[in-house]
Amino acid sequence: MRVIDLFAGCGGLSMGFQKAGFEVVAAFDNWKEACDIYAANFDHPIFQTDLSNLEDLKILKKWEPDMVIGGPPCQDFSSAGKRDETLGRADLTISYARIISEVKPEWFLMENVERIRKSRVLQEAISLFRAGSYGLSSTVLDASYCGVPQTRKRFILIGHLHSEDGFLDEYLIRDKSDNPMTIFDYMGEKLDLNYYYRHPRSYARRGIFSVHEPSPTIRGVNRPLPKGYKKHEGDRCEPSDNIRPLTTLERSYIQTFPESFKWFGSKTCMEQMIGNAVPVNLGKYIAECVLQYVEAKKRGLPISEAIQQLELFSV
Template sequence: MRCVDLFAGCGGLSLGFQRAGFDVVAAYDNWIPALEIYKKNFSHPIYNLDLMNGSKAIAAIASHHPDLIMGGPPCQDFSSAGKRDLSLGRASLTYDFANIVCAIKPKWFVMENVEQIKKSQILKAITDQFFSHHYGLSSVILNAAYCGVPQARTRLFLIGHFQDKHNQVNSILKARLSKEPMTVRDYLGDSLGIEFYYRHPRNYNRRGIFSIDEPSPTIRGVNRPIPQGYKLNSCDPKGISLNVIRPLTTLERSYIQTFPKFFKFEGTKTSLEQMIGNAVPVALARYVAEGIKIYMTQGTVHQSAPKSMVSDREEPFSLPTKPLHREFRLTDTQSYLQPRLFG
């Protein structure tokens, strides 16, 4: 399938879908540092275009005749790590993504965002828009640690298939989750040369020291050194010395995001940390792409489903509300979440 990646950043979604066998033919973003990194790592073009310019964006993207449009609209206005201020304008890019998809009508679309978007009216608004344009929807919140990524990162994926029933891909994604979360050691072995590392907490009531024998906490867009005078928290692992603890390097953080070691990252540390933190983990993107591929070839296919199948909602689509799996509390030795699927 011909794919176009919107809000592509440095290319996590693109690389994951490529590795699953999809043909990514073009990408779009308008942040210069990310555009430069993307160009160094992909042979297809990436275009500098503000996707808020609706008519121009729709005409440009439609010229590639995509079978699938994917993207992760900027999530800072929803994220627990951001300001959670919908008035800042970035949240409106989610509407722009929906407008582009509904104008072009590709067979498939995939939208990635933070879990917190489910608390906003924006998610309901765009799902209603997709309903009205005859997309069957699957909505799932995945913990990357159960999808081949050594990181406890939960993200919402909204997957649409034109003129299909709802909730068709969910069971495939659920069935393929690993039974145990992937740890940093599982993925990188002893190549980091450390047993513990520092990740700056949002406040000092939280732990800041993590073991490579657990999934990494979510990679964020900032990477701070250990502050002078930092004292171990009661929830940090016991019996360690801060003298041998360091934060992960920029490149090590890209490995936790499952970018391959040959992926070229060049630029300022600030820009690289931000684009790596904002990226969709490559292995998580591949996991979703392979789920779609399995459905296309082996699933209960409703390729010729009539439009009334969607508009009448004979098989209602469920927005994320309650997890199917119990959520674990964070402890010293268990800093990850169980898989969480919805719909």
Template sequence: MMKCVDLFSGCGGFSLGFQQAGFEVCQAFDHWNSAVTVYRKNFKHPSFLMDLRQEKEASDIISEIQPDLIMGGPPCQDFSSAGKRNPALGRASLTHSFADIVCQVKPPWFVMENVPQIKRAKILKQVIDKFIQTGYGISSIILDAAYCGVPQARTRFFLIGHLQDKHNQLNDLFKQNLSDKPMTIRDYLGNSLGISFYYRHPRNYNRRGIFSIDEPSPTIRGVNRPLPKGYKLNSCDPQNIDLSQIRPLTTQERSYLQTFPESFIWQGTKTNLEQMIGNAVPVQLAKFVGQIICQYLDQGSGKTPTLFDLEEEFNLAQIPLHRL
């Protein structure tokens, strides 16, 4: 069983998904006390409350267990369409911290998750250069979670590294394992919600606010607001809807759309829980990625990796960023 460490672990979506894929999660790190509290309620291994800009301290702790894989989703607000898209705000530097910790510990594998907008940020090329200089072969892909066992149209970028391997070794496996059609809420939860339509607060009122359970949910965000008084259906909404019967999803229901199990323990204020659920990597999406790595190893592709010439010039344009 491969040992792994979860950086920027939040409430544990990445950890739980990799556990379900057959990995042994041994450590987790996060700097948000509320998320660490929830994480500790649901996992037995150590969870450290730590600012990961303390790279040496974190690397020393992680190196003691010699993990096979380090995973993590550095904070994405500075790249996200829901944020200000300004990498200079400071949180983007944590992407460098993730890369620096990986390059200091040098596990055989790493997995980094972020929003697709990171493709347009200089920081992505910078961290890829660090990984390549350390000896990692890189695979990169943008996945729609709805094709990976999640009832949610959530696109996320994954950068996966395997020490002393060639580039792009996992891309075909990702494509081969995607489902043929997106998963709907009804596919995943049946009729357990007791509703056919629900409200999800739009970023502005020119956008759709009413959604059906017979489609994937839009991306679960860190905010969840009630249906405003006087809300009027716009042309994007399903028509002939009785608005008196429409409600937003509850915090618990939103956790289900992030594919957390019913048994997962949530503790904290509603505001904090909504944020940590919205920030989480969907459990089944993490499981999907973990299973691809296991499949690669089971096929024997990863047992005797081929060394590539580290002297060769690489740039981001030469490493395809696949969108599925």
């Protein structure tokens, strides 16, 4: 299945879909530094493009995608942002919906923060998708139950032409793990620490975490333990000079980027890219749900047998 990735950032979603067996043929983003990182890690092209400008979609159509995937910038919905849909970035969600309606791929995936469910912009986008004859499935996935050592809740909306609403609902939840993945589950002894500092949004929240729990959501902010930090009741150990934040690379691993992934540029840009990225394994999980559905429909199989067939194929 041919895929193009819009608002691709540094490529977490693209890499997840590639790992599941999809053919990602092109990507698009408007952040030069992210495009440079993407280009260094993938064989297919990425184009630096303003996706709010819909005057010419020929460059998208020429790739003849079976599926368009993407996560329009979420800061206007995010709990870390100002939560103001009038700031302009929320308009990119509508741009995404209009691109889908014009390019008309068989499939699309839109991911965003959980909070978008309460927005008028999402309802407007859904109206555009429905007008384009897409059946819709949606859910909120916590990445820690989908192969990622991080508590990160994301809204997932998948569309398929001429399908009934809810067509993928069972597939999206069936293979979630019973327990959240911890950092230690994923990285084992690779980290030389048991506790680390993650800067909270306010000091009413804890800042010291254990590797034997999922990481909190990786954000674009990464600061050292402040001098004079007072222990929060939820902190996993006493504050000390030995408690450090995770490094930029360690944070990329928790986003499930491979160790071979090439990072470069300013620390500020890299931290922001990593914080904005879709975890690779979350992308892979979603892609595999789509493949299970396609396999089941093709063979007329119930979901359990379709999954078994895919597992045999992947061995």
